[in-house]
Amino acid sequence: MGFRKNILISIALTFFFVGCANKDEVAQFNKPALYWYKKIAKSISNKNMDNADAFYISLKSEHLSSPLMPTAMLMLAHAHMNQEEYLLANYYLDEYNKRYGDGENREYIDFTKLKASFLGIKDVYKDQKLIMDSINNANKYLFRYPGSVYAPLVNTMLVRLHMSQYLLNENIAALYDRTGKPEAAKIYREKNSDSLVKMADITPPEKGILGKIFD
Known part of the structure; x- marks a missing residue:
């Protein structure tokens, strides 16, 4: 510090x-x-x-x-x-x-x-690669600096990123359900099967899908 x-x-x-x-x-x-x-x-x-x-x-x-x-x-x-x-x-x-x-x-x-x-990350639909890159970089940071004073904030970011990725996959799956493409919907729900978070853990924040953690 x-x-x-x-x-x-x-x-x-x-x-x-x-x-x-x-x-x-x-x-x-x-x-x-x-x-x-x-x-x-x-x-x-x-x-x-x-x-x-x-x-x-x-x-x-x-x-x-x-x-x-x-x-x-x-x-x-x-x-x-x-x-x-x-x-x-x-x-x-x-x-x-x-x-x-x-x-x-x-x-x-x-x-x-x-x-x-x-x-x-402003639009989870347009910034999917940035979300995935941020998840990878957050994991690398925690591995490289396990005792970092910033680790709690990095962990909070990581949870929010996983939440946004989960909701994104679920929204895409729901869209495929509505358009009569159940097999495509199944693919996106399977992506969430290995997620660190589950739907029951997620309360969509009022300030956007990622929320504000640096206010």
């Missing part, structure tokens, strides 16, 4: 000091790393993610080895998550893991990636 706490404090302080700055100037070249870092933070505070991403490219291209890079990546990842842009959030988290992912921070970043994928 120490790594996460330090990152969040750093981000909060950045927003405090940068929030009082003047409006963003036109992007320039050959600027110090701190210049681009402040530009990123200012753009995020103004919810202008296009500019924030552009300034990150400048920071990365001009100062790849800067100690400001890891915090900038995490700022952008969390900002995109707040904007419900989960694919972009995962891009920055992947970038972070490639360069800085080890030890405690790897555990936190992998959890944040899992959270972004989970929150990115």
